[in-house]
Amino acid sequence: MEAMNKQEQYEGVFNHFDENGDGKISPTELQLCIGSIGGELSLPEVEEAVALVDSDGDGLLGLEDFVRLMEGVEEEEKMKDLREAFRMYEMEGSGCITAKSLKRMLSRLGQSKSVDECKVMIAQFDLNGDGVLNFDEFKFMMI
Helix, strand or coil, X not given: CCCCCHHHHXXXXXXXXXXXXXXXXXXXXXXXXXXXXXXXXXXXXXHHHHHHHCCCCCCCEXXXXXXHHHHHHXXXXXXXXXXXXXXXXXXXXXXXXXXXXXXXXXXXXXXXXXXXXXXXXXXXXXXXXXXXXCHHHHXXXXX
16 A cells, blocks of 8 residues: 555545535634644634635635645644754753763763764854854754
8 A cells, every 4th residue: 555645644634624525624624623633722723823824815724725734833843843852962051052962962872972073073064163053053954
């Protein structure tokens, strides 16, 4: 059996929640969709989300609008995960990853590296040349 691509998955979810089969998802249908995956949004919150991606201004989501909304949610989740990972590696409260904080985290993960080796690793992604990784540089490294 061939794996479904993301577009097909989105279409399947879209069709499932397009209860009246009109090719559009209403704010109420979207609220049910979000509820089915454990989320909870009020009707005004759902209406605001619909308004943000509604390309034709009819207050409903077509398939393309729905896909854009879902991709935005996925991107937000990725950023949240990256921020959590960054916090694990950063020097406490400094907002950046130093050679010492990288060495400390790598040793916790069972990888023994010297501070100099960590400096070399940081230098590969240190876009502004300040010797440390800020979140944007870390994000670039991880993507």
